[in-house]
Amino acid sequence: QPQLHQSGPGLVKPSETLALTCTVSGDSISSSSYFWGWIRQPPAKGLEWIGSVYYTGSTNYNPSLKSRVTMFVDTSKKQFSLRLNSVTAADTAVYYCARLTPHYISGLHYFDYWSQGTLVTVSS
Amino acid sequence: IVLTQSPGSLSLSPGERATLSCRASQSVKSRSLAWYQQKGGQAPRLLIYGASGRATDIPDRFSAGGSGTEFTLTISRLEPEDSAVYYCHQYGSSLLTFGGGTKVEIK
Numbered sequence: 443q444p445q446l447h448q449s450g451p452g453l454v455k456p457s458e459t460l461a462l463t464c465t466v467s468g469d470s471i472s473s474s475s476y477f478w479g480w481i482r483q484p485p486a487k488g489l490e491w492i493g494s495v496y497y498t499g500s501t502n503y504n505p506s507l508k509s510r511v512t513m514f515v516d517t518s519k520k521q522f523s524l525r526l527n528s529v530t531a532a533d534t535a536v537y538y539c540a541r542l543t544p545h546y547i548s549g550l551h552y553f554d555y556w557s558q559g560t561l562v563t564v565s566s
Numbered sequence: 567i568v569l570t571q572s573p574g575s576l577s578l579s580p581g582e583r584a585t586l587s588c589r590a591s592q593s594v595k596s597r598s599l600a601w602y603q604q605k606g607g608q609a610p611r612l613l614i615y616g617a618s619g620r621a622t623d624i625p626d627r628f629s630a631g632g633s634g635t636e637f638t639l640t641i642s643r644l645e646p647e648d649s650a651v652y653y654c655h656q657y658g659s660s661l662l663t664f665g666g667g668t669k670v671e672i673k
Binding site for chain 2: 479488489490491494502504505538542545547548550551552553554555556557558559
């Protein structure tokens with residue numbers, strides 16, 4: 443089964459860019475079956491999908507964050523990354539990376555494997 | 567698609583049955599609804615996909631069903647380790663969304 447391991451700073455200053463990387467092991471990030479996504483969870487709140495990326499670089503972002511989000515894949519390093527610019531305190535959250543796998547009938551993708559998450563705090 | 571979960575929380579005894587509801591603001595395409603369990607400080611764990619399919623290694627006391635705008639997760643014979651927050655998630659539209667969660671407490 444795949445393992446997803448995140449890396450990146452846990453503290454980001456307001457107005458700066460949050461940058462996280464997720465390294466995939468035990469699976470091929472270049473598989474045509476999967477998408478790779480980011481989800482966040484503010485403290486004591488629910489889950490919010492940020493966006494998803496395919497190994498070709500194709501992306502799908504949450505419209506509420508689209509103007510500030512960039513995602514990309516580095517297949518040679520088995521990594522996919524998130525950049526969120528112009529952060530504010532409202533972006534403080536635990537950030538998860540996850541794999542999206544296709545349903546065997548519909549072909550639509552749902553999250554199956556998740557990383558352990560990284561708390562990113564936005565503060566000066 | 568906005569997902570509304572109810573109740574917000576429930577407290578039950580071991581061995582009892584828990585019934586969690588997830589209502590969608592519009593029909594969920596192809597029953598593209600998943601359920602996740604999240605225990606304190608942990609990542610969500612996939613329980614159910616495709617509205618009723620149990621994920622790998624999920625005990626059969628977890629069952630789910632529904633279609634359209636109404637979905638249900640049932641936990642029969644509650645055990646202490648089922649104490650968690652449960653989220654529904656729709657993936658039938660290009661904008662993926664999650665419900666607000668139901669907290670299940672085991673007395």
